Amino acid sequence: MPPRVSPLKDAIQHVVSKTDKTYKLEVKYINAVKGRGLFAASSICKGEFVVEYRGDLINDAESQRRRSLYHPSCVAFMFAFKWRGKMWCIDASRDDGSFGRLVNDDHRHPNCKMKRIDVNGIPHLCLFALNDIKEGQEITYDYGGEDCPWRTQMTTSTANARSADEPHPSPQSDAEEDDLPGPSSTLQKTTTSTANARSADEPHPSPQSDAEEDDLPGPSSTLQKMTTSTANARFSR
Numbered sequence: 001m002p003p004r005v006s007p008l009k010d011a012i013q014h015v016v017s018k019t020d021k022t023y024k025l026e027v028k029y030i031n032a033v034k035g036r037g038l039f040a041a042s043s044i045c046k047g048e049f050v051v052e053y054r055g056d057l058i059n060d061a062e063s064q065r066r067r068s069l070y071h072p073s074c075v076a077f078m079f080a081f082k083w084r085g086k087m088w089c090i091d092a093s094r095d096d097g098s099f100g101r102l103v104n105d106d107h108r109h110p111n112c113k114m115k116r117i118d119v120n121g122i123p124h125l126c127l128f129a130l131n132d133i134k135e136g137q138e139i140t141y142d143y144g145g146e147d148c149p150w151r152t153q154m155t156t157s158t159a160n161a162r163s164a165d166e167p168h169p170s171p172q173s174d175a176e177e178d179d180l181p182g183p184s185s186t187l188q189k190t191t192t193s194t195a196n197a198r199s200a201d202e203p204h205p206s207p208q209s210d211a212e213e214d215d216l217p218g219p220s221s222t223l224q225k226m227t228t229s230t231a232n233a234r235f236s237r
């Protein structure tokens with residue numbers, strides 16, 4: 001078992017090392033509709049960092065270019081989000097063996113939530129557990145938006161199987177959230193309240209305000225910083 005660290009530090013460590021929690025997550029084939037999914041191989045605690053949605057960080061222009069070229073099955077892996085007033089995208093269409101790209105949508109009872117954390121000025125999308133997750137449970141989050149085709153299909157084919165009074169996910173405050181286009185051109189939710197964190201081996205980075213964050217150089221000039229061991233992270237909730 002790795003040492004217990006805060007969820008944010010845990011996320012930063014996995015972001016920087018580009019690793020997944022292979023000791024507590026496993027990929028399983030579900031069915032022909034859903035394809036594969038990510039499952040808890042051991043219990044996960046509420047609040048815990050689960051997995052990063054890893055892929056290429058690209059700007060909006062490049063995202064549009066790729067969308068026009070890609071097959072829809074690849075577009076489904078493009079997660080668009082707003083950062084520093086502009087649209088960006090994590091393109092996870094290439095199967096690099098990472099786990100985050102395999103997490104499926106559940107808008108009714110998601111057990112994880114996508115949050116943006118900035119590490120050395122670079123945004124990363126990470127899933128954190130909304131509640132305790134038992135061994136064997138599928139890891140899910142709410143992709144957001146209204147147009148996920150499988151939701152419509154479920155509504156028409158299995159609506160009667162679900163009770164009319166089934167609870168909806170708790171309303172999420174617009175004030176605290178960006179509703180962002182995500183995989184499958186649906187709106188994807190990340191969260192935006194902030195906390196500052198530092199990795200164990202870094203002295204004491206000064207807190208960053210939104211204004212300061214907007215003044216930072218863009219990804220093309222700061223991506224190389226990701227190779228350093230220090231992390232100055234903003235935590236979006």
Ligand SMILES: C[S@@+](CC[C@H](N)C(=O)[O-])C[C@H]1O[C@@H](n2cnc3c(N)ncnc32)[C@H](O)[C@@H]1O
Binds near residue numbers: 034076101104105183
């Ligand atoms: C980011 S991928 C998730 C991994 C995917 N299941 C796979 O095997 O590659 C998103 C795609 O998974 C499928 N998917 C995700 N959530 C689903 C759900 N709740 N029901 C059916 N299909 C789902 C859809 O095909 C969607 O375009």
